[in-house]
Amino acid sequence: MVRNLLIVDDNPADVRYTVEMLNEAGIESDRHVVGDGVEALRFLRRRGEYADAPRPDLVLLDWYLPRKDGREVLAELRSDERLADVPVVVLAGSRLEAETLRAESKAADAYAVKPLEADELRRFAERLGGARRLA
Template structure:
């Protein structure tokens, strides 16, 4: 059974992590139009529909790496939550260690979920269903 998100934004500066995430989405049966940006500044431009992203769709879910160039995940998340037009966009923060996930949950708040990279297919499926409002296709 497939799950469908209209649009998914992956914010990650590591091409290998992006490829792995896309492979795990396929394995999880999550279909979506995927958009990828490599830093926090580009993520905010995409979400705010600025410049070359003027026609960008509003994503159903954002997978946000915590460590990014130009603006890190903390700054991106803070700006998203402070912008009334974007505050409701579901965000999953990705980081490199389980200890970091626990620390981020208590210190930063603001995200809908926190996880360790690489994300496993079952976890991606749960995020898509719970946060992205994914539809199931038989």
């Protein structure tokens, strides 16, 4: 169950589409959106205006972000013992790119191609949304 979902994406059209697919998939959650890697880390660490932010049950992380890219966000997230178990789905621009990212790094819980479809979001929510990382 995904109670709190963090979408990290700098493209408003992609965010709107993701929200539409979440609705189509029947995933009822509080959805939080940030547009770059620095804001993502501030949200996750509950800093500044995010001091009262909930801990996400799932993060949808675009790989290409301004200020700090997905690789940097994921590395910092996994190195922080308080956040290392937050489930993350990395979003890539193509299937080849997703496969390359998966081969280079095992840090994410899953890799997917944007735009995500409703069925795929539902599977991620069911598989990752209520579970914490074991490694």
